Amino acid sequence: MTTASHEFTPGQPLVFRNGTVLTMDNAHHVLTGADVLIVGDRIAAVGEHLAAPEGAAEIDATGGVVMPGMIDTHRHMWQTAMRGYGADWTLTQYFVWNYLQWGKSFRPQDIYAGNLLSAIEAIDAGVTTTVDWSHNLQTIDHAEAATDALQQVPGRFVLAYGNIQAAPWEWSTTPEFRDFVSRRFSGGDDMLGFQMAFDVPPASPDFPEKAAFEVARELGVPVTTHAGVWKVTTDDGIRLMYEHEFMTPSTIYVHAASLSADSYHRIAATGGSASLSTESEQNAGQGYPPTWKLRAHGIGVSLSMDTSVWWSADLFSAMRATLSADRAREHLEAHNRDETVTHHHLRAEQVVDWATRGGAKALGMDSLVGSLEPGKKADVVLIKNDASPVMFPLLNPYGHVVFQAQRGDVHTVVVNGRVVKHDHGLVGVDLGAARREIERTVDYLRGELGPEAWTAGMHPDIPETRVLDNPYTYTYTEDLTD
Ligand SMILES: [Zn+2]
Structure with missing residues (x-):
């Protein structure tokens, strides 16, 4: 089920406006009140007051942090x-x-x-x-x-x-x-x-x-x-x-x-x-x-x-x-x-x-992704949550990302120039279908294990004697403990 509050057209240019941008470039430039422009699958520009092509979708990043995926x-x-x-x-x-x-x-x-x-x-x-x-x-x-x-x-x-x-x-x-x-x-x-x-x-x-x-x-x-x-x-x-x-x-x-x-x-x-x-x-x-x-x-x-x-x-x-x-x-x-x-x-x-x-x-992908620099693939995350008391004041952006933010604050996600999440809702993703697949798998595994093994697997007993055999497969030595 798609929960988009905003329609994005494939290939439409995108611009994040007025965010705190962690570029993660070599100098780790941090820009405030800055924009990130995406054209096609690439980042076209990063900076203040960028001119966007006609028809570009604007995403308001005010109060948020824009960073690489x-x-x-x-x-x-x-x-x-x-x-x-x-x-x-x-x-x-x-x-x-x-x-x-x-x-x-x-x-x-x-x-x-x-x-x-x-x-x-x-x-x-x-x-x-x-x-x-x-x-x-x-x-x-x-x-x-x-x-x-x-x-x-x-x-x-x-x-x-x-x-x-x-x-x-x-x-x-x-x-x-x-x-x-x-x-x-x-x-x-x-x-x-x-x-x-x-x-x-x-x-x-x-x-x-x-x-x-x-x-x-x-x-x-x-x-x-x-x-x-x-x-x-x-x-x-x-x-x-x-x-x-x-x-x-x-x-x-x-x-x-x-x-x-x-x-x-x-x-x-x-x-x-x-x-x-x-x-x-x-x-x-x-x-x-x-x-x-x-x-x-x-x-x-x-x-x-x-x-x-x-x-x-x-x-x-x-x-x-x-x-x-x-x-x-x-x-x-x-x-x-x-x-x-x-x-x-x-x-x-x-x-x-x-x-x-x-x-x-x-991953050998440093020329493609990992930072917000013109020419790189547009994998971009906006951390912003206007309903959260945790999003302000935004004083130390790195500290905020590490110790204050959490995944519920991920507002918008762009992968390869495509919006896959916006306004906290997945875009063009069928979560219901995934849920049905998972339910079938869990039902099947519960049946295979039976109720006893299912419960014992989740809450394994502490053995009375120390477990001595290393259960790792294709291990050659018989006894790894001493
Ligand atoms: Zn692992």
Whole structure:
């Protein structure tokens, strides 16, 4: 159901008038009382009192913040079908439920349903580019369904193809996989990118993941990998990738938390970047969000929300959590030395950069999106809420975005020059259809699990003895605990 209060004609020029504009350009120019003009799919101009072409639609940004669309570099979008189900899980319980018990139950239409809802949720929240870390593509039909959903929602997406139900050297080397990639991703469409998504758990000396990296290299596609996940993926994986020259500037290391200085040096030296999911790292225990280590090593940072089975798709929350985690650690360490922090090293401005420009750089899309500059694709967000007591006074725009605003304050969203949300309502998006798809999937999964397993899965017992087996699939070592 469309809830537009304003009709926009496709291709109609748009101008945001009189806003506080966070350009996120190299100099981080902040303009007040400024306009952003969009012609076609591009930003035509940014500045004061811009002349707009005849017939341009005017969007009043008075009292609001105009900023680049946010970029989430790691979301398991299919899991949105089980929104909130695992709020009290640990990472072990997540692995058990998804990897060993119920992940296999997801049919192509269930992947479709989760992706559809997640994609709509992203644009509604001002996240104009999202990497779908899609690691339950058990068959090509599942992959087609995931891709169909992404193409039906007017956001910018990257399908990161993965499959936890098989080893990466198995699924990536089939003719069906090659055929799928060439059929659906050969067009060079900047609305739908492609990556390969797989992990390198503690090493087999044979490094069988090599075959999957070779496919990625041959196809010329980036690899995204959960790295530095406490006792799941370790320095060994990074070392093997490095020794085989698979670490590149386009490689994304998700979490990158529990790693040694050697591994950070290797990431820095090869130009890759880290995708921080602070709420995830804080709750699931991959390791402390390593913001200070990444900054010390000069490693690029982007932000992500990981999965709605636990958390939201809200990058305001990611910015807030990331800034708070960095400062909490700084205070705690200072107090342990009997010192007082009198000057925060990480600033609000930096996390806004990570949520926008950082994502664009990580995805190799910095020339296209991530800042409001003439010539770039028009992915633009207006944060404005005249009914909210939180929108004024607007004194410190970066601080306001990080600690005051929330996704309900996202007033207008433009992706590729097209208005997809205006006056707090989605435009041209059928939320009712997504709801029906989700209801069918939830009904089916409830039936598959039965009432007992359904409840037990949501509220898993704390085992009497410590869980000793690492349930991560394609793990070679028998016992990772000590
Ligand atoms: Zn993840």
